[in-house]
Amino acid sequence: MKQWLCVLLTLLCVSLLSPGAQADMPLNMTQGVTEISGKVYHLHMIILYICCAIGLVVFGVMIYAMINHRKSKGAVASQFHESTKVEIAWTLIPFLILILMAIPATKTLIAMEDPSDADLTVKITGSQWKWHYSYFGEDIDFFSILATPRSQIEGQEAKGEHYLLEVDKPLVLPINRKVRFLMTSDDVIHSWWVPAFAVKKDANPGFINEAWTRVDKPGIYRGQCAELCGKDHGFMPIVVKVLAEDEFDAWMAEQKQAAATAAEEAQAALSETMSHDEAMALGEQIYMARCAACHQPNGAGLQGVFPALKGSAIAIGPIAAHLDIVIHGKTGTAMQAFGKQITAKELAAVVTYERNAWGNNTGDTVQAADVNNHGQ
Numbered sequence: 406m407k408q409w410l411c412v413l414l415t416l417l418c419v420s421l422l423s424p425g426a427q428a429d430m431p432l433n434m435t436q437g438v439t440e441i442s443g444k445v446y447h448l449h450m451i452i453l454y455i456c457c458a459i460g461l462v463v464f465g466v467m468i469y470a471m472i473n474h475r476k477s478k479g480a481v482a483s484q485f486h487e488s489t490k491v492e493i494a495w496t497l498i499p500f501l502i503l504i505l506m507a508i509p510a511t512k513t514l515i516a517m518e519d520p521s522d523a524d525l526t527v528k529i530t531g532s533q534w535k536w537h538y539s540y541f542g543e544d545i546d547f548f549s550i551l552a553t554p555r556s557q558i559e560g561q562e563a564k565g566e567h568y569l570l571e572v573d574k575p576l577v578l579p580i581n582r583k584v585r586f587l588m589t590s591d592d593v594i595h596s597w598w599v600p601a602f603a604v605k606k607d608a609n610p611g612f613i614n615e616a617w618t619r620v621d622k623p624g625i626y627r628g629q630c631a632e633l634c635g636k637d638h639g640f641m642p643i644v645v646k647v648l649a650e651d652e653f654d655a656w657m658a659e660q661k662q663a664a665a666t667a668a669e670e671a672q673a674a675l676s677e678t679m680s681h682d683e684a685m686a687l688g689e690q691i692y693m694a695r696c697a698a699c700h701q702p703n704g705a706g707l708q709g710v711f712p713a714l715k716g717s718a719i720a721i722g723p724i725a726a727h728l729d730i731v732i733h734g735k736t737g738t739a740m741q742a743f744g745k746q747i748t749a750k751e752l753a754a755v756v757t758y759e760r761n762a763w764g765n766n767t768g769d770t771v772q773a774a775d776v777n778n779h780g781q
């Protein structure tokens with residue numbers, strides 16, 4: 406019996422503690438790709454070793470006592486009370502162990518909490534259910550939205566390799582530069598979590614939290630929202646593409662160029678007239694990507710939470726009121742202001758779509774200029 410226990414305990418220790426097992430054991434925490442994530446990993450391992458040692462001692466003594474001092478062997482319990490020595494020992498020893506654990510933990514925490522001297526600052530805003538990235542002082546900002554097709558989510562198609570962990574536009578960062586993150590939210594509490602960077606920070610409405618990272622290795626890193634934030638909490642992944650420094654600079658220049666072109670195009674779109682079919686096609690695309698999560702692909706909404714647009718008084722009533730709620734949102738509800746999120750042309754298209762889909766047969770075609778005149 407005793408031998409068996411020894412073998413079992415030894416096996417357990419070997420499998421937990423051997424470095425080989427750690428390296429490819431998917432159950433363990435990732436070592437990540439930053440200095441901090443390495444520190445966090447080592448801290449985690451130190452604490453795990455201490456816990457294992459305590460566990461071995463406590464369970465060892467307990468099992469030894471159960472086996473060797475059992476009643477059938479004629480053991481008689483000793484009766485003693487208020488042993489000052491034992492009481493001091495069982496207070497002092499855990500206290501010392503805690504202090505011992507607090508030293509490396511504090512060091513790591515302090516390092517994690519120091520976002521000073523950053524080379525780049527990115528503001529991260531969570532909202533139901535997407536991330537918005539804005540590069541400070543660089544005039545670059547964009548939304549990052551789940552890119553997994555609905556057909557995979559609904560099971561009509563096999564799930565891809567990065568199912569629910571892929572986005573249309575990833576956050577792009579350089580290696581070897583200190584990046585400071587400012588996190589906030591437009592609605593409820595979200596949490597921006599990328600395990601490979603050991604960054605996990607709440608994004609709270611009305612507050613700004615800070616975090617930082619400096620990535621050592623180029624690559625694509627994935628994460629998720631880590632704070633239950635509503636129906637599509639599991640559908641707002643994070644993808645970070647980390648580039649070599651020169652590639653990053655090139656990307657940045659390209660983004661600025663693209664932003665300038667997009668601004669010109671948006672200006673040009675104001676004088677264009679979309680055909681009804683063109684508006685419906687673009688509108689459906691925008692609707693599925695931006696609105697369907699709440700109002701549902703069939704426009705029926707979710708009773709008591711998200712209103713139906715099929716037959717809704719706003720969607721088949723005057724255009725101005727319809728434009729108004731889509732552009733400005735409705736404060737205090739999950740209906741966001743889309744005026745700054747998508748272009749006038751896209752707004753016109755999605756409103757056209759809502760006014761003519763699912764049997765909403767208004768026949769209206771809204772143009773970018775109408776959106777602009779309404780006040781985007």
Ligand code: HEC
Nearest residue numbers: 533695696699711712717718719730731735738739740743
């Ligand atoms: C995060 C969830 C969410 C998303 C995404 C969303 N909406 Fe809404 N929407 C709401 C809620 C909630 C309301 C109800 C607001 C209220 O209480 O009046 C609403 C109301 C509306 C209404 C008024 C309907 C009525 O009859 O009262 C329209 C029109 C509308 N949304 C259009 C859109 C469009 C267009 C999009 C995409 C560009 C969109 N919504 C995306 C949550 C959402």
Ligand SMILES: [Cu+2]
Nearest residue numbers: 595596630634
């Ligand atoms: Cu979230």
